[in-house]
Amino acid sequence: MPYFDAASSAPLHPVARQALQASLDEGWADPARLYREGRRAGLLLDAAREAAAEAVGCRPDELVFTPSGTHAVHAGMSGALAGRRRVGLGVTVSAVEHSSVLHAASAHEAATGGALTEVPVDRYGAVAPETYAGALHEDTALACLQSANHEVGTEQPVAEVAEVCRSRGVPLLVDAAQSLGWGPVEGAWSLLTASAHKWGGPAGVGLLAVRKGVRFAPGGPADERESGRAPGFQNIPAIVAAAASLRAVRAEAAAEAVRLRALVERIRARVPELVSDVEVVGHPERRLPHLVTFSCLYVDGEALLHELDRADFSVSSGSSCTSSTLTPSHVLRAMGVLSEGNVRVSLPAGTPEAEVDRFLEVLPGVVSGVRERLGAPAGADGAGGTGGSGVLDAAGTEPSLVVDALGRRCPVPVIELAKVFGGVPVGGTVTVLSDDEAARLDIPAWCEMRGQEYVGERPADHGVAYVVRRVS
Amino acid sequence: MPYFDAASSAPLHPVARQALQASLDEGWADPARLYREGRRAGLLLDAAREAAAEAVGCRPDELVFTPSGTHAVHAGMSGALAGRRRVGLGVTVSAVEHSSVLHAASAHEAATGGALTEVPVDRYGAVAPETYAGALHEDTALACLQSANHEVGTEQPVAEVAEVCRSRGVPLLVDAAQSLGWGPVEGAWSLLTASAHKWGGPAGVGLLAVRKGVRFAPGGPADERESGRAPGFQNIPAIVAAAASLRAVRAEAAAEAVRLRALVERIRARVPELVSDVEVVGHPERRLPHLVTFSCLYVDGEALLHELDRADFSVSSGSSCTSSTLTPSHVLRAMGVLSEGNVRVSLPAGTPEAEVDRFLEVLPGVVSGVRERLGAPAGADGAGGTGGSGVLDAAGTEPSLVVDALGRRCPVPVIELAKVFGGVPVGGTVTVLSDDEAARLDIPAWCEMRGQEYVGERPADHGVAYVVRRVS
Numbered sequence: 001m002p003y004f005d006a007a008s009s010a011p012l013h014p015v016a017r018q019a020l021q022a023s024l025d026e027g028w029a030d031p032a033r034l035y036r037e038g039r040r041a042g043l044l045l046d047a048a049r050e051a052a053a054e055a056v057g058c059r060p061d062e063l064v065f066t067p068s069g070t071h072a073v074h075a076g077m078s079g080a081l082a083g084r085r086r087v088g089l090g091v092t093v094s095a096v097e098h099s100s101v102l103h104a105a106s107a108h109e110a111a112t113g114g115a116l117t118e119v120p121v122d123r124y125g126a127v128a129p130e131t132y133a134g135a136l137h138e139d140t141a142l143a144c145l146q147s148a149n150h151e152v153g154t155e156q157p158v159a160e161v162a163e164v165c166r167s168r169g170v171p172l173l174v175d176a177a178q179s180l181g182w183g184p185v186e187g188a189w190s191l192l193t194a195s196a197h198k199w200g201g202p203a204g205v206g207l208l209a210v211r212k213g214v215r216f217a218p219g220g221p222a223d224e225r226e227s228g229r230a231p232g233f234q235n236i237p238a239i240v241a242a243a244a245s246l247r248a249v250r251a252e253a254a255a256e257a258v259r260l261r262a263l264v265e266r267i268r269a270r271v272p273e274l275v276s277d278v279e280v281v282g283h284p285e286r287r288l289p290h291l292v293t294f295s296c297l298y299v300d301g302e303a304l305l306h307e308l309d310r311a312d313f314s315v316s317s318g319s320s321c322t323s324s325t326l327t328p329s330h331v332l333r334a335m336g337v338l339s340e341g342n343v344r345v346s347l348p349a350g351t352p353e354a355e356v357d358r359f360l361e362v363l364p365g366v367v368s369g370v371r372e373r374l375g376a377p378a379g380a381d382g383a384g385g386t387g388g389s390g391v392l393d394a395a396g397t398e399p400s401l402v403v404d405a406l407g408r409r410c411p412v413p414v415i416e417l418a419k420v421f422g423g424v425p426v427g428g429t430v431t432v433l434s435d436d437e438a439a440r441l442d443i444p445a446w447c448e449m450r451g452q453e454y455v456g457e458r459p460a461d462h463g464v465a466y467v468v469r470r471v472s
Numbered sequence: 473m474p475y476f477d478a479a480s481s482a483p484l485h486p487v488a489r490q491a492l493q494a495s496l497d498e499g500w501a502d503p504a505r506l507y508r509e510g511r512r513a514g515l516l517l518d519a520a521r522e523a524a525a526e527a528v529g530c531r532p533d534e535l536v537f538t539p540s541g542t543h544a545v546h547a548g549m550s551g552a553l554a555g556r557r558r559v560g561l562g563v564t565v566s567a568v569e570h571s572s573v574l575h576a577a578s579a580h581e582a583a584t585g586g587a588l589t590e591v592p593v594d595r596y597g598a599v600a601p602e603t604y605a606g607a608l609h610e611d612t613a614l615a616c617l618q619s620a621n622h623e624v625g626t627e628q629p630v631a632e633v634a635e636v637c638r639s640r641g642v643p644l645l646v647d648a649a650q651s652l653g654w655g656p657v658e659g660a661w662s663l664l665t666a667s668a669h670k671w672g673g674p675a676g677v678g679l680l681a682v683r684k685g686v687r688f689a690p691g692g693p694a695d696e697r698e699s700g701r702a703p704g705f706q707n708i709p710a711i712v713a714a715a716a717s718l719r720a721v722r723a724e725a726a727a728e729a730v731r732l733r734a735l736v737e738r739i740r741a742r743v744p745e746l747v748s749d750v751e752v753v754g755h756p757e758r759r760l761p762h763l764v765t766f767s768c769l770y771v772d773g774e775a776l777l778h779e780l781d782r783a784d785f786s787v788s789s790g791s792s793c794t795s796s797t798l799t800p801s802h803v804l805r806a807m808g809v810l811s812e813g814n815v816r817v818s819l820p821a822g823t824p825e826a827e828v829d830r831f832l833e834v835l836p837g838v839v840s841g842v843r844e845r846l847g848a849p850a851g852a853d854g855a856g857g858t859g860g861s862g863v864l865d866a867a868g869t870e871p872s873l874v875v876d877a878l879g880r881r882c883p884v885p886v887i888e889l890a891k892v893f894g895g896v897p898v899g900g901t902v903t904v905l906s907d908d909e910a911a912r913l914d915i916p917a918w919c920e921m922r923g924q925e926y927v928g929e930r931p932a933d934h935g936v937a938y939v940v941r942r943v944s
Binding site (some may be wrong): 001003005008009010011012017020021024025027028029030033034035036037038067068069070071074100103104106107195197202203204206220221222223224231232233234235236237238305306308309312314315316322324 | 578694696709
């Protein structure tokens with residue numbers, strides 16, 4: 001049963017299970033108590049902190065355990081922002097951070113009025129250090145940058161950005177949730193966060209490292225545990241399991257990265273050969289070893305996930321139809337790449353080669369089945385339509401068709417565009433009326449993939465009019 | 473190895489261990505995902521929520537899981553306070569709430585200026601409903617009351633206070649951390665919080681119930697999990713274990729309560745017979761079945777805990793010398809009872825009778841050993857001193873001694889008082905100079921136990937002067 005969504009949550013590593021079970025007997029008492037059971041729990045906690053700190057590359061007294069990566073991000077950001085309140089209230093983040101970072105930044109902005117600056121990314125999803133530098137202002141209290149992107153696998157230039165931040169005196173928080181199992185984060189970061197269940201540790205454990213010398217003022221009600229930075233009774237068996245499994249995955253990381261990178265390369269190379277109209281996204285080299293993302297034109301992401309699940313493959317998607325808000329992933333949006341038919345494959349450590357091969361066998365049939373049911377244009381160029389469903393633009397002075405896709409969800413607006421496009425002469429335009437948020441991303445992406453010109457968008461009576469010109 | 477500190481954290485119940493282990497294989501995936509592993513995790517989460525809601529006495533959609541009881545309290549209070557912001561900012565709590573409630577109330581007061589009203593308790597640690605009613609004001613947004621006290625075991629009149637709150641339109645949050653394993657909380661509460669590791673569940677799970685119709689506005693950064701009320705990836709194996717163990721302890725609760733209540737009664741009756749100068753605190757009848765607290769005059773709480781640990785008994789204490797702040801427990805202070813030599817015994821389910829008997833055998837020797845090393849007065853009246861170490865009060869118009877205990881920590885000021893007291897004639901006074909916070913509680917408590925008159929305190933050049941008059 002191939003599970004290809006390690007980036008959401010990895011199956012429990014055997015070492016984590018073993019450590020969890022072994023510490024249930026010794027780790028249940030309050031480590032703040034001085035009696036036997038408390039001392040035993042405290043020793044387990046101390047040992048776990050030392051092991052985890054070594055893996056992070058910090059001192060044990062710089063590291064606290066939180067109940068999740070989200071808690072680590074929230075506590076780290078609010079503590080660092082409060083600690084620098086006298087300098088300013090601004091917060092700078094990349095546009096492709098995890099939602100926990102973006103939501104914490106928005107909450108800070110709403111509560112304090114501190115300006116939120118988003119650093120744009122290139123088409124691979126990476127920030128440029130010089131762009132990041134330009135997004136640091138006089139009043140910037142905190143900068144945030146992920147070590148690698150959770151949706152497309154692109155690694156960020158953390159060491160360079162950390163150097164920029166250091167030279168400007170701005171602390172940098174690195175969300176290392178996706179990468180910590182693969183290795184420590186290089187560079188002069190100030191704060192670091194991570195989440196154990198992403199590397200095969202148990203749920204219920206996040207890490208927050210705050211370097212000595214970083215101003216930090218914990219928010220919320222006072223609590224003595226974890227240096228006042230993470231309230232609540234510690235979950236010591238889970239913490240022990242998290243630390244033990246981090247050591248274990250690190251011991252296997254170098255070899256496993258080589259192996260999984262080859263499997264990911266196979267997917268990156270073969271999917272566009274096996275499936276027409278696919279865009280593989282994310283940086284081709286500076287990337288996580290186990291994660292690959294691609295998008296398929298004319299495909300409904302939800303149907304694709306459902307069919308892959310029926311074929312026993314568990315993957316995730318950044319398509320709008322798979323999100324509760326019906327908007328495409330903010331990562332794909334920031335990158336300006338196709339969002340429809342989006343599939344993220346993230347291989348857990350130990351994934352057999354044969355599972356990847358079977359995925360490559362199954363995928364083409366699944367995609368074409370979904371396309372068929374949607375009535376998508378056939379063939380690689382996807383422009384076999386005759387324009388029958390379009391109508392002439394009343395105000396048009398050049399050959400122009402209007403396609404009304406109002407009320408239709410992704411990928412229908414792009415399918416309707418493709419259906420009529422073949423019937424438009426070179427130089428003519430097609431205007432797609434759509435009220436689907438994904439169209440804003442997917443129509444320009446279609447043009448890019450097809451080598452056609454995206455003219456732009458304008459407001460319409462209902463929804464938005466997206467204009468495409470045929471240039472070839 | 474008798475562990476008598478269940479009120480801090482209970483050993484893992486066998487059902488919790490079993491459920492935890494059984495759900496490690498099925499509960500690691502993201503329950504928000506629609507693939508097989510996600511659906512399985514989601515089913516486990518749904519079933520756990522139903523079981524826990526039934527035990528709490530609420531609907532499943534009223535209950536969310538948090539990473540700890542502390543998180544439940546913080547989220548519950550801030551959400552309820554924010555939801556009623558238009559009504560007012562005031563918060564009313566009993567003086568003997570758990571520190572998580574008091575700290576959240578203080579943080580709210582500091583952040584918003586909302587008035588914090590503390591409801592005093594009687595000598596048993598209980599609030600009176602009519603006093604609580606008087607502490608609800610026009611601008612009271614939230615009232616909090618524990619179901620039973622964590623340090624002395626006294627049950628609060630929750631149903632009566634809930635009725636008072638209901639009639640005034642103020643939501644009542646009940647911290648049920650100490651009692652939920654014994655049974656549901658009766659009455660028309662609005663919010664309820666609890667902590668799984670207190671009933672033998674695993675660490676890492678708190679409960680927050682919010683009744684339908686209660687205005688609630690979650691604070692902090694947005695997060696979709698747990699109805700937006702508890703951010704972060706859910707720890708499903710621990711949640712499953714928490715729910716399963718709550719059912720299991722409830723099934724045993726009625727019989728076990730009878731058994732433990734008899735053991736606690738034995739301690740309450742025998743300790744004052746076996747050890748001189750002991751005050752048993754907390755309500756004699758309206759109390760938790762498994763918890764008993766007493767204080768021993770002329771004893772250093774830390775030494776007592778240490779000696780009991782050496783004799784294999786793990787207990788806790790509210791004495792000042794056992795707290796990081798060197799102040800006595802706020803609960804004992806609010807009750808106005810002796811804090812020195814304080815011992816809390818909280819029996820885990822299944823505690824054998826023989827362990828309690830052995831505790832009663834060991835305790836007298838341990839207490840007298842500590843007293844001996846401190847040079848405490850011997851004998852039950854403890855007033856065998858000759859006044860040799862006192863000096864005549866320069867300004868005194870009546871026979872008066874001044875005892876300088878500056879710089880000496882609990883229980884020394886009370887020991888010094890007792891040493892000289894026998895040398896003072898009836899009608900004369902002893903003035904104890906002390907800069908130890910515990911003296912403010914323990915000198916009046918000593919007078920109460922001895923039947924002597926506590927005249928009062930006044931500021932002194934250094935520390936505080938506590939004046940006691942000999943009346944018999």
